[in-house]
Amino acid sequence: MESNLSLYKIFYTVASTGNISRSAEKLYISQPAISKSIGRLEENLKATLFIRNSRGVTLTDEGKVLYSHLKTAFEAIAAGEENLKHISDLGIGHIRIGVSATLGKYMLLPYLKDFVLRYPHIKITIKCQSTVHTLSMLEHNEIDIGLIGKSDSIKNLELFPLGEIEDVFVATSSYLENLELREGSSKSDFFKSGNLMLLDEENLTRSYIDSYFLKHHIETHHILEISDMDLLIEFARIGLGIACVIKEFVTDDISAGTLMELPLPAPIKKREICFAWSSKTALSQSAKTFLEFCRA
Incomplete structure (x- = not known):
């Protein structure tokens, strides 16, 4: 851009009002400052933009060309500012x-x-x-x-x-009773004999639980992978197996006895x-x- 925006703003205001003194009042600058700015713009563009007379100023043909473009630009700026104000006011x-x-x-x-x-x-x-x-x-x-x-x-x-949140293993009491009858195992042996329901391996929770198994040398023999925690909880509720779930999501089930929290060799660190x-x-x-x- 050959001239800075402030010069174009002054030109646009003078062209819109057709009067330097009114433009000075509108822009809060002196009349000599406006005349000097117009002179600088004309010098930069190598074109005469205004014809000055006793009643004010009128645009030359070159001035009319520049004004038509600036009118579009400044109206677009004003519309943009109004749109931003609207967005800000409504919190859009x-x-x-x-x-x-x-x-x-x-x-x-x-x-x-x-x-x-x-x-x-x-x-x-x-x-x-x-x-x-x-x-x-x-x-x-x-x-x-x-x-x-x-x-x-x-x-x-x-x-x-x-x-x-805390990861726990839960199951229905009927599933655990049937597991003990079938396998002859106690609640503390459920990792080896029970049907463990875990989130699939794409889930970070599964990685966290696998690390827990590795750290405590826990062997698992029967794993059912499920991609959704809600399904894990529902499958546990119907007695399909032992589910690793987030305790905070089954607090009511544990309190009501619908699900039982199983003992662990060591608590799983909260996350x-x-x-x-x-x-x-x-x-x-x-x-x-x-x-x-x-x-x-």
Whole structure:
């Protein structure tokens, strides 16, 4: 751009009013400053833009050409500013959140329920997938925020902890009684003789549990892999086997006696659940609003 925007703004104002003194009042600058700026612009463009007379100024043919283009440009700027003000006033925005189906149901949903009431003009897109895929999408900037279980392998992410979860093994009392009758095993031997229902190997929870087995030299013989925590819980409820589930999601079942928590050789270390976002990418205002809402 040959001349800076302020010179074009002055030219546009003078051309619109047809009068230097009125333009000076509108722009809060002196008349000599306006005349000097017009002179600089004419010098830069090597064209005469105004014809000056006792009643004010009129555009030359060259001035009319420039004005027609600037009119479109400044009207577009004004429309853009008005649109941004409208977005700001209504709180319009968009948030992309990645979360597993289980964490989405049990942990994200309570936050969203109140958030959408307070911020109805923020569009929310939910990507339901495993934590592994959520981490990949965060890395490639395909989502703004992920709801994940914290692990030592997480890098280049900012984290906002929501609380802890505990992994436990549960089954119905009838399944355990039948297992003891059939296999002659006690509750403490269920790893070897029971039908263990675990999340599939794409899930970080499964990796966490496999590490627990390895650390405590636990052998497993019968494993049924399932991709969804809700299905694990439902299968446990109907007596299909022994499920590794998140305790906070079956508290009512344990209290009611629908499911029994089985003893372990050592407790499984609790895990933190966090909102996560990339430390390399600036959060949108809508994403910041969501996180501030959740912190409150």
